[in-house]
Amino acid sequence: MRYPILAAGLLAVTPASAQDLPVLTVYTYDSFVADWGPGPAIETAFEATCECDLQFIAAGDGAALLGRVRLEGARSDADIVLGLDTNLLAAANDTGLFAPHGLETPALDLPVDWSDATFLPYDWGYFAFVHNAGMENIPTDFRGLGASDTTIVIQDPRSSTPGLGLLMWVKAAYGDEAPGIWEALADNVVTVTPGWSEAYGLFLEGEADMVLSYTTSPAYHLIAEEDTGKTAAAFAEGHYLQVEVAGKLASSDQPELATAFLDFMLTDAFQSVIPTTNWMYPAVMPEGGLPEGFETLIQPDQALLLSPVAAAEARDEALDEWLTALSR
Numbered sequence: 001m002r003y004p005i006l007a008a009g010l011l012a013v014t015p016a017s018a019q020d021l022p023v024l025t026v027y028t029y030d031s032f033v034a035d036w037g038p039g040p041a042i043e044t045a046f047e048a049t050c051e052c053d054l055q056f057i058a059a060g061d062g063a064a065l066l067g068r069v070r071l072e073g074a075r076s077d078a079d080i081v082l083g084l085d086t087n088l089l090a091a092a093n094d095t096g097l098f099a100p101h102g103l104e105t106p107a108l109d110l111p112v113d114w115s116d117a118t119f120l121p122y123d124w125g126y127f128a129f130v131h132n133a134g135m136e137n138i139p140t141d142f143r144g145l146g147a148s149d150t151t152i153v154i155q156d157p158r159s160s161t162p163g164l165g166l167l168m169w170v171k172a173a174y175g176d177e178a179p180g181i182w183e184a185l186a187d188n189v190v191t192v193t194p195g196w197s198e199a200y201g202l203f204l205e206g207e208a209d210m211v212l213s214y215t216t217s218p219a220y221h222l223i224a225e226e227d228t229g230k231t232a233a234a235f236a237e238g239h240y241l242q243v244e245v246a247g248k249l250a251s252s253d254q255p256e257l258a259t260a261f262l263d264f265m266l267t268d269a270f271q272s273v274i275p276t277t278n279w280m281y282p283a284v285m286p287e288g289g290l291p292e293g294f295e296t297l298i299q300p301d302q303a304l305l306l307s308p309v310a311a312a313e314a315r316d317e318a319l320d321e322w323l324t325a326l327s328r
Contacts, residue, residue: 022052024257026080027059027069031197038277045269052257061195062161063088070095074251079258082246085161087168089119090312099250101262109285110243111303119245122265123280126239126300127165128232129210130217141236142170146184153190153199153208157319160195166212167318168311169240172304178318182325189326215239215298220279222293238302
């Protein structure tokens with residue numbers, strides 16, 4: 001998840017003394033590195049333990065991350081890529097660019113079992129359509145949404161992990177009926193943005209009734225803004241699960257530091273930052289538990305998730321169905 005503000009950029013420049021320290025470069029999505037995202041606190045905490053200079057590089061939304069490292073190949077400056085999800089794991093593995101993490105995975109607090117030699121999860125959540133609490137005639141499934149006049153903003157599945165997650169959500173829920181669902185939804189779509197931040201910003205500006213986001217998004221408004229005016233619509237088909245992951249590149253010139261970062265990622269110092277900066281559920285429950293307000297969030301009756309292989313096999317067909325419907 002991401003904090004709903006459009007600004008994004010690199011973290012503050014490190015002190016001059018950091019020039020003498022080894023540099024660990026992490027590619028991630030824009031909102032992670034913003035001053036309101038997890039990046040600053042995680043940078044400070046990790047640098048206190050590593051005697052290194054941790055540098056986060058904003059490289060677009062999740063799906064764009066994979067495109068960038070695929071283009072750069074073994075010449076990439078990145079040591080770590082943070083922000084892929086299960087829908088991209090098969091494609092990421094197929095690049096041959098990632099190395100096994102070599103770590104013993106601790107007990108995880110995920111709604112699914114996790115066993116992967118290359119990628120480690122750091123947070124998770126459910127996709128959902130977020131709307132104003134006072135909205136009337138709230139759709140309760142995709143069929144109802146398509147039949148309504150409700151306007152929505154979504155993200156491009158070719159560059160955005162939420163956008164790709166929406167395609168998998170429809171595919172997992174409707175299978176061969178997915179083309180008809182998209183044909184009905186086409187009139188509801190106001191615009192398609194490259195990433196999550198742009199879409200959520202348009203929703204906050206009143207450009208659409210609903211935005212594709214997460215069940216946890218209202219927690220930001222409640223906790224950070226003391227605003228109870230946002231909620232997520234519960235869909236009868238269930239909600240698609242996103243597990244966000246990080247992996248180290250085989251070409252890293254700092255392999256030991258990269259492994260240390262992945263190990264640190266599942267400690268309390270990292271995980272305790274996630275709920276109120278990335279506004280997602282942590283992969284390992286922090287010692288202090290979840291912040292007050294998370295108990296108010298909707299809980300899906302059914303979790304939908306395609307395996308990485310199944311998601312990779314479904315992607316091209318689902319993308320064609322989406323493009324065909326929205327191009328009419």
